[in-house]
Amino acid sequence: MQPDSSTGLNGKGQDLKIVSLISIGQHPASGRARRAEQDGRAVELGMTLAASSSTQNLTVLHAGDSQQAALRSYAGMGLESVRVLQLRESADAVKTLSEYLHKHAPDIILTGVRAESGESSGMMPYLLGESLGWPVVSRIADIVSIKEGVAEILQALPRGQRRALTVRLPFIASVDNAAPEPRQSAFGPANRAFMEQQQCHSEPDTARNGWSIVSARKRPKRLKIVKAKTAADRFKAATAKPQGAGGKIMKNQPAAEQAQAIFDLLLEEGVLR
Amino acid sequence: MVFEWLHPVLIATALLLAAIGAVRRVNLWRAGQAESVDFVAGLIAMPGRYLHDLHDIVERDKYMSKTHAATGGGFVLSLAMIVLVHLLGLESQILAWALLVSLTLMFVGAVFVFKRRLNPPSRLSKGPWMRLPKSLLAFSGAFFILTLPMAGVLPEGFLSSSTGGWILTAVLTVFIAMGLSEMLLGMTWGGPMKHAFAGALHLAFHRRPERFGGGRSTGLKPVALDQRVLGVQKPEDFKWNQLLGFDACVQCGKCEAVCPAFAAGQPLNPKKLIQDMVVGMAGGSDADYAGSPYPGKEIGQANGGPLLTITEGLIDPQTLWSCTTCRACVEECPMMIEHVDAIVDMRRFLTMEKGSTPNKGAEVLDNLIATDNPNGHAPNSRTNWAADQNLPLLSDVKETDVIFWVSDGAFDMRSQRILRAFVKLLKAANVDFAVLGAEELDSGDVARRLGDDATFQSLAKRNIATLSQYKFKRIVTTDPHAYHCLRNEYADFAEGIADDLFDNIEVLHHTTFLNQLVQAGKLKLNPYKGGTVTYHDPCYLGRYNGEYEAPRELLRSLGIEIAEMERSGFRSRCCGGGGGAPITDIPGERRIADMRMEDVQTTGAELIAVGCQQCTAMLEGVVEPRPQVKDIAEILIESLVEPLAKELH
Numbered sequence: 024m025q026p027d028s029s030t031g032l033n034g035k036g037q038d039l040k041i042v043s044l045i046s047i048g049q050h051p052a053s054g055r056a057r058r059a060e061q062d063g064r065a066v067e068l069g070m071t072l073a074a075s076s077s078t079q080n081l082t083v084l085h086a087g088d089s090q091q092a093a094l095r096s097y098a099g100m101g102l103e104s105v106r107v108l109q110l111r112e113s114a115d116a117v118k119t120l121s122e123y124l125h126k127h128a129p130d131i132i133l134t135g136v137r138a139e140s141g142e143s144s145g146m147m148p149y150l151l152g153e154s155l156g157w158p159v160v161s162r163i164a165d166i167v168s169i170k171e172g173v174a175e176i177l178q179a180l181p182r183g184q185r186r187a188l189t190v191r192l193p194f195i196a197s198v199d200n201a202a203p204e205p206r207q208s209a210f211g212p213a214n215r216a217f218m219e220q221q222q223c224h225s226e227p228d229t230a231r232n233g234w235s236i237v238s239a240r241k242r243p244k245r246l247k248i249v250k251a252k253t254a255a256d257r258f259k260a261a262t263a264k265p266q267g268a269g270g271k272i273m274k275n276q277p278a279a280e281q282a283q284a285i286f287d288l289l290l291e292e293g294v295l296r
Numbered sequence: 297m298v299f300e301w302l303h304p305v306l307i308a309t310a311l312l313l314a315a316i317g318a319v320r321r322v323n324l325w326r327a328g329q330a331e332s333v334d335f336v337a338g339l340i341a342m343p344g345r346y347l348h349d350l351h352d353i354v355e356r357d358k359y360m361s362k363t364h365a366a367t368g369g370g371f372v373l374s375l376a377m378i379v380l381v382h383l384l385g386l387e388s389q390i391l392a393w394a395l396l397v398s399l400t401l402m403f404v405g406a407v408f409v410f411k412r413r414l415n416p417p418s419r420l421s422k423g424p425w426m427r428l429p430k431s432l433l434a435f436s437g438a439f440f441i442l443t444l445p446m447a448g449v450l451p452e453g454f455l456s457s458s459t460g461g462w463i464l465t466a467v468l469t470v471f472i473a474m475g476l477s478e479m480l481l482g483m484t485w486g487g488p489m490k491h492a493f494a495g496a497l498h499l500a501f502h503r504r505p506e507r508f509g510g511g512r513s514t515g516l517k518p519v520a521l522d523q524r525v526l527g528v529q530k531p532e533d534f535k536w537n538q539l540l541g542f543d544a545c546v547q548c549g550k551c552e553a554v555c556p557a558f559a560a561g562q563p564l565n566p567k568k569l570i571q572d573m574v575v576g577m578a579g580g581s582d583a584d585y586a587g588s589p590y591p592g593k594e595i596g597q598a599n600g601g602p603l604l605t606i607t608e609g610l611i612d613p614q615t616l617w618s619c620t621t622c623r624a625c626v627e628e629c630p631m632m633i634e635h636v637d638a639i640v641d642m643r644r645f646l647t648m649e650k651g652s653t654p655n656k657g658a659e660v661l662d663n664l665i666a667t668d669n670p671n672g673h674a675p676n677s678r679t680n681w682a683a684d685q686n687l688p689l690l691s692d693v694k695e696t697d698v699i700f701w702v703s704d705g706a707f708d709m710r711s712q713r714i715l716r717a718f719v720k721l722l723k724a725a726n727v728d729f730a731v732l733g734a735e736e737l738d739s740g741d742v743a744r745r746l747g748d749d750a751t752f753q754s755l756a757k758r759n760i761a762t763l764s765q766y767k768f769k770r771i772v773t774t775d776p777h778a779y780h781c782l783r784n785e786y787a788d789f790a791e792g793i794a795d796d797l798f799d800n801i802e803v804l805h806h807t808t809f810l811n812q813l814v815q816a817g818k819l820k821l822n823p824y825k826g827g828t829v830t831y832h833d834p835c836y837l838g839r840y841n842g843e844y845e846a847p848r849e850l851l852r853s854l855g856i857e858i859a860e861m862e863r864s865g866f867r868s869r870c871c872g873g874g875g876g877a878p879i880t881d882i883p884g885e886r887r888i889a890d891m892r893m894e895d896v897q898t899t900g901a902e903l904i905a906v907g908c909q910q911c912t913a914m915l916e917g918v919v920e921p922r923p924q925v926k927d928i929a930e931i932l933i934e935s936l937v938e939p940l941a942k943e944l945h
């Protein structure tokens with residue numbers, strides 16, 4: 024879907040500035056470095072948005088090692104350059120990234136939901152949101168339009184459902200697998216793209232120092248016993264994502280009551296103490 | 297007397313204009329990229345190439361070869377003598393008589409051209425080509441009469457002595473002008489006779505001179521990966537002698553008649569493709585093209601120029617992606633034009649610069665890059681098929697007689713049956729063999745045909761590096777595509793890794809190797825007990841590697857009398873599985889595999905013997921009822937006299 028291009032503007036009358044964050048992916052079968060699937064989608068979405076605005080203002084940004092060959096597979100999508108904040112392996116990417124983003128103040132930051140390698144905690148968008156003080160929209164499938172500083176977004180829900188959201192710029196969005204597939208990476212442009220290296224101040228990730236890393240073990244899966252009568256039921260049971268039991272939907276209650284319910288739940292789950 | 301100088305002036309003018317046209321035409325070719333050619337050797341070899349190689353192909357159509365020899369030979373001789381007699385005014389009765397004879401020869405030839413053109417088959421182009429026989433007749437007839445006085449048959453001055461003579465002369469002059477403009481101007485200014493001029497030079501400066509004298513040159517040329525633009529974007533990106541080759545086309549449509557994609561109604565016609573290349577090189581539109589279109593596409597919409605991107609306006613990318621790279625067109629082309637090279641060159645641009653490989657293309661290429669196999673399977677699952685086979689691994693044994701190159705059939709359950717059958721035969725014949733196991737990577741065939749030469753080169757170099765670690769005498773594979781890559785394409789990349797690796801080893805297809813074993817008595821076979829059998833020649837075994845005989849000899853050694861299809865041997869019709877065509881999957885009106893199955897059915901065969909896992913998959917994809925499809929290795933094990941266990945050791 025082409026976003027509404029009548030206003031590639033951010034409401035301040037300036038051109039939209041978009042940053043797509045990319046990481047080094049990892050192929051599930053071979054373990055080889057590659058273009059990460061979700062980050063590729065973040066670049067794709069960024070490119071589509073940039074193409075529909077008057078000036079192409081997309082920065083594709085990586086914090087890490089500019090020599091990584093996998094970065095070129097993003098460039099092969101047709102990028103002239105990839106900006107790399109040169110970091111040592113032990114460094115904390117979040118700090119460096121948020122400093123950079125704070126300074127350059129883009130309107131939209133697109134990331135994957137979680138990285139395919141490294142810690143792969145999926146925390147990056149939230150940590151960035153926290154440090155920039157911006158809203159985070161998780162798992163988006165598309166950005167439909169941007170008008171006067173407000174973006175209309177489709178968020179991906181399980182089983183192909185979508186939720187329409189409007190979000191004021193600037194914001195951070197993580198891009199779901201439901202977003203359009205990234206375009207093919209071509210060898211020629213990939214090979215010729217400029218790796219725009221920026222030396223920057225980095226701090227070691229102190230939290231990680233204390234961790235010991237072991238390879239994952241497969242946990243035994245609980246067998247799901249399906250008592251379905253019809254084929255449709257069986258299909259549903261096989262494809263449905265588990266939905267949390269309990270919970271309630273509050274739509275018409277006053278906002279204070281809704282907020283209280285969320286607060287209580289967070290207390291109950293021990294998220295807030 | 298006005299006519300004394302009129303005809304010489306006409307001839308001289310025509311020659312001069314032809315020369316100017318020639319310079320302009322040569323400049324069109326020179327716009328292409330540099331390619332080193334041995335000019336002198338080429339020119340010296342040219343007549344021989346014309347008389348043997350080209351004529352051997354024309355000879356497949358006896359009518360046309362005789363016609364062409366008479367017309368073409370007559371014309372060349374006549375032209376030389378016309379210059380002597382009519383332009384330079386050499387007075388010799390003998391020469392004049394010789395000229396009369398050669399003009400007669402040409403005239404007779406032209407009559408046959410005329411006859412063929414009365415009801416031309418659809419593969420022939422019409423338009424100016426319909427005019428050609430008349431021009432040939434006009435040229436030879438008019439000069440014949442003009443020469444009569446010099447031969448002493450008619451009195452000297454006959455043509456200007458009377459009113460009748462004057463009228464005759466005027467008429468003759470019109471015919472001469474018509475003949476000269478077709479034969480001389482047309483030759484260099486783009487008429488049908490262009491094929492003679494460009495064709496002669498094309499034979500001399502052919503990009504694959506190895507093809508002459510019965511040789512074979514089928515491996516694609518490597519791309520230099522550090523170029524400004526990878527692949528061919530605009531006509532000027534072709535090598536200059538490729539451009540020259542396009543100009544040599546006679547629009548005979550032999551290629552069109554055999555093209556499986558054309559027959560299937562996919563938007564490809566190799567003849568039109570070559571003509572579009574000419575349009576691109578010279579600039580303009582295809583409106584003047586008078587042959588069959590790309591199926592489903594109108595003529596007159598395409599525009600191009602030497603500096604314009606071909607796939608934006610001149611050729612629809614779908615046309616390029618329809619090709620199965622079966623080489624049937626190249627094999628039939630009397631002008632020895634290289635369609636497949638051109639198509640892959642343009643695909644290279646689409647894949648490596650534009651990133652627009654259609655359908656599953658991008659996914660397959662990504663998988664090849666990330667997992668070294670087209671379906672994205674875990675690399676170490678490559679040996680799973682052989683878990684029960686107890687195959688020696690080269691990483692253990694280090695040295696062997698035969699490397700069995702398993703290829704990607706390892707991941708496919710149907711192909712695994714072929715692999716097992718072949719292993720059983722190897723064991724029965726006591727062959728000292730080993731496999732590379734997980735060290736083996738995809739051969740790169742599909743990546744290369746899809747235009748991704750970067751990935752192909754990476755796979756090739758890594759495979760070569762693996763091979764170079766071991767000592768062995770031959771590589772044998774059941775996959776003709778891997779066979780072609782290993783045998784004809786890898787040597788270009790061995791430099792610096794294992795320089796003379798490919799000089800010291802043999803690469804064989806399993807049918808060739810099995811045939812050697814059978815002929816040497818290493819495999820004992822019972823006679824085949826079954827119905828009629830036909831054999832389908834895989835393109836990459838037959839046309840690409842010239843192996844037509846071994847599979848047939850193997851079948852004969854089982855006592856099978858092969859019920860040959862009309863299109864077999866070098867004329868075999870593709871199964872539709874080559875060139876990445878099943879991956880790009882360009883829609884047509886019919887499926888190529890269905891058409892091949894119809895070929896099979898006309899023989900009444902109950903079993904199709906094949907020598908390729910891809911052909912097997914394509915032919916088995918045809919809906920039943922249909923004959924059974926089996927690889928020759930599978931047919932052999934059914935008849936194998938199993939050696940006693942103790943004989944094995």
Ligand code: SF4
Nearest residue numbers: 555619620622623625
């Ligand atoms: S190689 Fe085969 S499919 Fe391709 S143009 Fe030639 S005949 Fe047609």
Ligand code: SF4
Nearest residue numbers: 545546548549551629
């Ligand atoms: S390309 Fe060759 S086979 Fe095809 S029309 Fe031209 S001359 Fe004939």
